[in-house]
Each structure stands twice: as structure tokens, then as C-alpha cells.
Amino acid sequence: MRVLLVGDYPPPHGGVAVHVQQLHGYLRERGVETVVLDIGKGGRPAPDVIPVRTPTQYGTRLAGFLREGWTVHVHTSGNNPKSWMLAATAGVRARAPRVITLHSGLLPDYLAASVARRAFARVALAGYSRVVAVSEAVREALARCGVPEEKLVVYPAFCGSQVRPGRVSPEIEAARARRLPLLAMAHHPSPVYGRGLMFRALRMIADELPGVGLAVFGPGTRSEEFLRDAREHRVEELIEDLGELEHSRALALISRCDAFIRPTTHDGDAISVREALALGVPCVASDVCGRPHGTYTFQVGNAVELAERVHHALEQGPAQVVSPDAGPVLLKLYGDLVQPTILGGGETHAAQ
Structure with missing residues (x-):
């Protein structure tokens, strides 16, 4: 299995960027070949992180990974036109499995403001095998757009195993x-x-x-x-x-x-x-x-x-809590999506 993560990567250390960084670390620690297409404003060198700063760079890199059958997981807010253009671009027809996580609490209000926005969101998400909503409110907003219920998954964008304070x-x-x-x-x-x-x-x-x-x-x-x-x-x-x-x-x-x-x-x-x-x-x-x-x-x-x-x-004082970990959940999701591709005679690269 090979996984391409698309999204912001630190710095700066916003919520989406941190989740991409932590998920990247989790997958690498488990021996999964993982690359990040960093579409943010970072630039600090990191292993297997490819900065893309122009639409041409992004399109060329993404097309190459799709051709080779990598599982693609897009991470974006979903609360502005640029975010939805990113979703639509990565959601183009391809044999490679694709997943998207929509992170923003502003997403429900953004989509509710316009019929055109909801229609575009439905079309943009049509090419994804699974759509991960970080909250029930986000899931409900996407369902109202017409995204099929069987595609929607609710899970927080959090990898508890990666919470490691520095010095x-x-x-x-x-x-x-x-x-x-x-x-x-x-x-x-x-x-x-x-x-x-x-x-x-x-x-x-x-x-x-x-x-x-x-x-x-x-x-x-x-x-x-x-x-x-x-x-x-x-x-x-x-x-x-x-x-x-x-x-x-x-x-x-x-x-x-x-x-x-x-x-x-x-x-x-x-x-x-x-x-x-x-x-x-x-x-x-x-x-x-x-x-x-x-x-x-x-x-x-x-x-x-x-x-x-x-x-x-x-x-x-603090409560006793059990922290969720999206790492194992997403790793299983990727495996479930890749297996039908292999059995169906799709890109064999996805099995490597």
C-alpha cells in the first residue's frame, strides 16, 4: 500500500497541518510508504514531503501519483472556494482510491449559504470513495448536499498516539x-x-x-x-x-x-x-x-x-479520558479500499 496525503504541512502549525503531519508520522512508523503534497505556506524540509506552490506543480505531481495507483487522501477545510476547488481537482476520475477529510466547523454555514455551493460540493465529492467528516455537524451538512450516506464517515482528526511534547x-x-x-x-x-x-x-x-x-x-x-x-x-x-x-x-x-x-x-x-x-x-x-x-x-x-x-x-482538575486515534481507523479504511482495486484488476502499484 502507498498513500499520498494532500494538504497543508507545518509550518504554520494549524489544525489541518498538524493532523497531516501526525498522520504522516503514524503511517511511516508502521512501514506504509507515505508522501505528503504540501500545498500550504510551509517550506521546512521534511522526509517525503513535497512542497507544491503553483497550480501547475500541484496538478503535475498529483497526476503522477494517480497514474501510479497511490491511495490519495485530501485534507482541507471545506469553508471557502479554494478548498472546494482543491477537492474537485483531486476528485477527478481515476482508478486510484481517494479519501477526503473535511475539517472546518465553518463548513455547515458556508454550504448552507448557497444552493450553488451545495451543488458544487456534491459534484466535487463524487469521485471519492470515502468522505471523512470531523464532526456530526459536518456530516449532516454534507448529507444535505446529496453526498451518499454510505460514503460518509465521522471520525475526529486526531492521532492520540502522536501527542508527544517536546522539550x-x-x-x-x-x-x-x-x-x-x-x-x-x-x-x-x-x-x-x-x-x-x-x-x-x-x-x-x-x-x-x-x-x-x-x-x-x-x-x-x-x-x-x-x-x-x-x-x-x-x-x-x-x-x-x-x-x-x-x-x-x-x-x-x-x-x-x-x-x-x-x-x-x-x-x-x-x-x-x-x-x-x-x-x-x-x-x-x-x-x-x-x-x-x-x-x-x-x-x-x-x-x-x-x-x-x-x-x-x-x-x-483533569478528567480521565481515552483519546481517539485516527491512525488505525484510516489505515484500515485505506486497506479496505485498496483490496477491491487489486481483486478487480486495477493498478497493481496500489498493492506494493
């Missing part, structure tokens, strides 16, 4: 030493990530726990907008700004904090939430989507309830 840096240790409790949050400039809400809640928490600090990591933490919001909410002195972290360092930070916060307004199945739970760290997240067992949830947009749930999480 704790001096900056993380310093933040840990300064703050009690130490909270952590993944940041992005998009309002979806709930920065303003987190800052409002942090001000409330600090009024009762003056030693509290919030470690933020990710893009945009040094922007004018970030600094302005911190000043307006009077939390400047409470922020531990760690900038963009390589994924294993981000895991190291989460493992050292007292609680991880996910105050988003939309979500698919957030890898960071599952990572915190897998590391035995209390996690507080908005109720904007189904959250894993053990998550302390609050009403989306409600800063008062967020602050209350953080207090509760700190008092109660």
Missing part, C-alpha cells in the same frame, strides 16, 4: 514560575478564535486570582490589534506572549499549564482540545460544537460563564 523551553519555564495559575490559549488573528472574549474573562479571573497569567501562542500575538485589545481589557500585565511555537513546543507548554482554554466562536473538532485532554490538562472550551468527554464547556460568547468554568476546571 520545555526556558521561556515556558519562566512563564510557569511567574504565574499561578498559568492558563494557555492558541491564538490567531481571526475573530473566530475569541481573543476579546478571553481577555474579558481573564480580567474577571484576575480579580479573584491575582497570580494568574495567560500564555498565548500562535500568529498575530505581537500585532497592534492584539496589543490594543490587551490594553483596553487591562490584561497587558497578565499575558505571557510566546509567539509562534513549533508543535512539539506548543504541546510542552500545554503540558505545563494549569488549564487550556479554547474560546472559539466556531470549531470543527479542535485538535488542541483533544491534545490537552490527552496530556491530562483541564480544558475549557466553548459549546459551539460537540466537545470530547472531559471538556469543561461554556456558552459561546459568554465571558462570565467562561471565567466561572475556568475556576471550576482549576478546582476539579
Whole structure:
């Protein structure tokens, strides 16, 4: 069996990119010949990762793997036209088995906004043997587009076996030493990530726990907008700004904090939430989507309830959880798809 993963690959360390990286690592550890077509903005050298930066590069590389019968697994958000063009391009007629995972919690609203979008999604997904939705809400949205139920699979984009924190840096240790409790949050400039809400809640928490600090990591933490919001909410002195972290360092930070916060307004199945739970760290997240067992949830947009749930999480501590692992599930799925191809006289390369 040979598997081609198509999607973003770190850096930057977004949810889709991290899942592709972890799935790539899982398959390689089990002896599966695996290559990534990196369509993101990365560029850091990695074994068996091929950066493609133009449509011509992408089309040429993809066509070659399809001709040779590789099982192709596309990973994309599904919440914008570019994402659906990617899905349609990789879904062209070919004998090679194809799978797609649609990751974004924004997908249901995106498809609901237009009949044309739903029609295009149905056509784009027609060439895939299986369509993996990261949540029940995503599955339902795809079913409403007319994607056959027998093609749809619901499974979180998470490889529990690959959650491996890196070395704790001096900056993380310093933040840990300064703050009690130490909270952590993944940041992005998009309002979806709930920065303003987190800052409002942090001000409330600090009024009762003056030693509290919030470690933020990710893009945009040094922007004018970030600094302005911190000043307006009077939390400047409470922020531990760690900038963009390589994924294993981000895991190291989460493992050292007292609680991880996910105050988003939309979500698919957030890898960071599952990572915190897998590391035995209390996690507080908005109720904007189904959250894993053990998550302390609050009403989306409600800063008062967020602050209350953080207090509760700190008092109660982490829950005992069993983390899902998409690696074995997807490996079996690939095998089930490849076997009929072999028996049916398709590309014999797929069996190698």
C-alpha cells in the first residue's frame, strides 16, 4: 500500500497541518510508504514531503501519483472556494482510491449559504470513495448536499498516539514560575478564535486570582490589534506572549499549564482540545460544537460563564479520558479500499 496525503504541512502549525503531519508520522512508523503534497505556506524540509506552490506543480505531481495507483487522501477545510476547488481537482476520475477529510466547523454555514455551493460540493465529492467528516455537524451538512450516506464517515482528526511534547523551553519555564495559575490559549488573528472574549474573562479571573497569567501562542500575538485589545481589557500585565511555537513546543507548554482554554466562536473538532485532554490538562472550551468527554464547556460568547468554568476546571482538575486515534481507523479504511482495486484488476502499484 502507498498513500499520498494532500494538504497543508507545518509550518504554520494549524489544525489541518498538524493532523497531516501526525498522520504522516503514524503511517511511516508502521512501514506504509507515505508522501505528503504540501500545498500550504510551509517550506521546512521534511522526509517525503513535497512542497507544491503553483497550480501547475500541484496538478503535475498529483497526476503522477494517480497514474501510479497511490491511495490519495485530501485534507482541507471545506469553508471557502479554494478548498472546494482543491477537492474537485483531486476528485477527478481515476482508478486510484481517494479519501477526503473535511475539517472546518465553518463548513455547515458556508454550504448552507448557497444552493450553488451545495451543488458544487456534491459534484466535487463524487469521485471519492470515502468522505471523512470531523464532526456530526459536518456530516449532516454534507448529507444535505446529496453526498451518499454510505460514503460518509465521522471520525475526529486526531492521532492520540502522536501527542508527544517536546522539550520545555526556558521561556515556558519562566512563564510557569511567574504565574499561578498559568492558563494557555492558541491564538490567531481571526475573530473566530475569541481573543476579546478571553481577555474579558481573564480580567474577571484576575480579580479573584491575582497570580494568574495567560500564555498565548500562535500568529498575530505581537500585532497592534492584539496589543490594543490587551490594553483596553487591562490584561497587558497578565499575558505571557510566546509567539509562534513549533508543535512539539506548543504541546510542552500545554503540558505545563494549569488549564487550556479554547474560546472559539466556531470549531470543527479542535485538535488542541483533544491534545490537552490527552496530556491530562483541564480544558475549557466553548459549546459551539460537540466537545470530547472531559471538556469543561461554556456558552459561546459568554465571558462570565467562561471565567466561572475556568475556576471550576482549576478546582476539579483533569478528567480521565481515552483519546481517539485516527491512525488505525484510516489505515484500515485505506486497506479496505485498496483490496477491491487489486481483486478487480486495477493498478497493481496500489498493492506494493
